[in-house]
Amino acid sequence: MTLGLSDVSLRVTGVMVQYFVACERELWFFYHNINLNEFDENVRIGRLIHEKSHSREKKNVVFDDTISIDFIEGGSKPVVFEIKKSSKLEEPVRHQVYYYLWYLKHKKGIETHGVISYPKERKQERIELTEEIECRLEKMFRGISAVIKCDKPPKAIKKPYCRRCSYFEFCWV
Numbered sequence: 013m014t015l016g017l018s019d020v021s022l023r024v025t026g027v028m029v030q031y032f033v034a035c036e037r038e039l040w041f042f043y044h045n046i047n048l049n050e051f052d053e054n055v056r057i058g059r060l061i062h063e064k065s066h067s068r069e070k071k072n073v074v075f076d077d078t079i080s081i082d083f084i085e086g087g088s089k090p091v092v093f094e095i096k097k098s099s100k101l102e103e104p105v106r107h108q109v110y111y112y113l114w115y116l117k118h119k120k121g122i123e124t125h126g127v128i129s130y131p132k133e134r135k136q137e138r139i140e141l142t143e144e145i146e147c148r149l150e151k152m153f154r155g156i157s158a159v160i161k162c163d164k165p166p167k168a169i170k171k172p173y174c175r176r177c178s179y180f181e182f183c184w185v
């Protein structure tokens with residue numbers, strides 16, 4: 013059985029999908045507004061790269077206050093772009109873009125593909141939605157719902173990117 017967003021009565025954003033894949037504890041902090049990212053140097057640098065890259069396309073396209081796409085290129089066959097500072101969080105970012113594609117297909121009737129762009133690394137990756145990925149995403153919605161409904165954050169589990177995470181001090185100091 014596959015699950016849709018309506019089954020979990022929850023507004024799932026792209027960032028929530030990214031955090032769920034990267035770290036469930038980070039998702040919990042984020043959802044409960046324990047949000048230090050505004051002050052995070054990595055986030056600030058990431059924003060600057062975004063502002064200076066691809067300056068001619070339509071930027072920050074928001075759908076239903078739910079997904080916020082870095083920019084969309086093209087008319088009848090649009091392509092969704094996500095810009096990142098580095099490829100260190102490759103898998104979580106892939107799922108964020110999968111979710112954008114899923115959302116556009118199921119909520120807006122737009123079938124498209126995505127591109128993740130790493131301007132500093134001069135690297136791009138094409139992202140396609142498959143049936144298998146759709147099933148995975150739809151199961152994730154239940155997982156996200158379960159994490160955020162908990163009274164306490166999930167236990168900290170060491171990850172390669174903990175040192176760069178804005179919650180590092182909460183978890184490990």
Ligand code: SF4
Nearest residue numbers: 035038174177180183
């Ligand atoms: S420091 Fe590590 S365990 Fe803590 S929220 Fe960040 S990624 Fe998760």
